[in-house]
Amino acid sequence: MLQKVEGIVIRKVDYGETNVILTLFTREKGKIGVMARGAKKPKSRLSSVAQLFTYGHFVYQQGRGLGTLNQGEIIDSFRGIKEDLFKTAYCAYMIEFLDKVTEEQNPQPYLFEHLWQSLHQLDEGADPEVITFIFEMKMLRQAGIGPQVDHCANCGRTEGEFSFSIREGGLLCERCSHLDPNRIPLSQPAARLLRLFYHFDLNRLGNISLKKQTKDQIRFVLTTYIDENSGMVFKSKKFLNQLNKFE
Numbered sequence: 675m676l677q678k679v680e681g682i683v684i685r686k687v688d689y690g691e692t693n694v695i696l697t698l699f700t701r702e703k704g705k706i707g708v709m710a711r712g713a714k715k716p717k718s719r720l721s722s723v724a725q726l727f728t729y730g731h732f733v734y735q736q737g738r739g740l741g742t743l744n745q746g747e748i749i750d751s752f753r754g755i756k757e758d759l760f761k762t763a764y765c766a767y768m769i770e771f772l773d774k775v776t777e778e779q780n781p782q783p784y785l786f787e788h789l790w791q792s793l794h795q796l797d798e799g800a801d802p803e804v805i806t807f808i809f810e811m812k813m814l815r816q817a818g819i820g821p822q823v824d825h826c827a828n829c830g831r832t833e834g835e836f837s838f839s840i841r842e843g844g845l846l847c848e849r850c851s852h853l854d855p856n857r858i859p860l861s862q863p864a865a866r867l868l869r870l871f872y873h874f875d876l877n878r879l880g881n882i883s884l885k886k887q888t889k890d891q892i893r894f895v896l897t898t899y900i901d902e903n904s905g906m907v908f909k910s911k912k913f914l915n916q917l918n919k920f921e
């Protein structure tokens with residue numbers, strides 16, 4: 675049966691001399707795999723659409739296993755991302771995260787919209803780190819391991835100053851701070867932003883700009899939380915870290 679979907683290429687693996695297997699994250703069907711036969715030949719009509727991060731319409735033949743890609747039409751190739759090593763690295767990390775927390779053939783139009791918005795905003799020049807923080811929060815929620823950022827993870831208090839406890843899985847108020855000697859100190863703007871990013875809709879991003887210190891704290895909290903609680907290892911994260919050292 676012929677299927678038409680709107681999707682973004684999130685993985686590309688060579689298969690034989692001339693073929694590639696693409697993983698698409700689609701609005702209609704969630705994550706799917708398709709074989710693009712001959713896509714490695716420069717003259718193939720599939721070669722331009724069979725590129726990582728490409729957003730387009732795809733027509734494929736659904737077999738019992740992997741579908742076969744018949745046609746593709748680019749909607750946006752996100753050139754602003756592909757021509758920038760840093761943006762490419764952030765993008766690679768986001769799609770690797772998405773890939774890890776989603777199942778095949780499970781439609782999640784909301785996640786598709788979030789992925790598309792993230793790439794679009796990145797392409798348009800929004801702060802890659804802020805986009806990534808919001809993306810990480812969404813992926814943690816998707817994986818069912820979102821941190822508690824609305825109130826103290828222990829007593830539920832919403833007022834006052836907070837630190838972040840990896841062990842308690844979220845914010846810790848001053849009264850409960852003794853529970854975790856390894857809690858991570860937070861400035862109050864950082865605590866508020868963690869909450870905002872958790873609930874954030876990217877449509878509302880606008881021109882948000884963060885102080886370096888705030889960003890450093892949020893990055894440290896999210897990186898440590900993901901390392902300790904997700905059990906996931908990201909190939910793309912190593913490259914991203916190396917790049918950031920040179921920045």
Ligand SMILES: [Zn+2]
Pocket residue numbers: 826827828829830831846847848849850
């Ligand atoms: Zn508390």
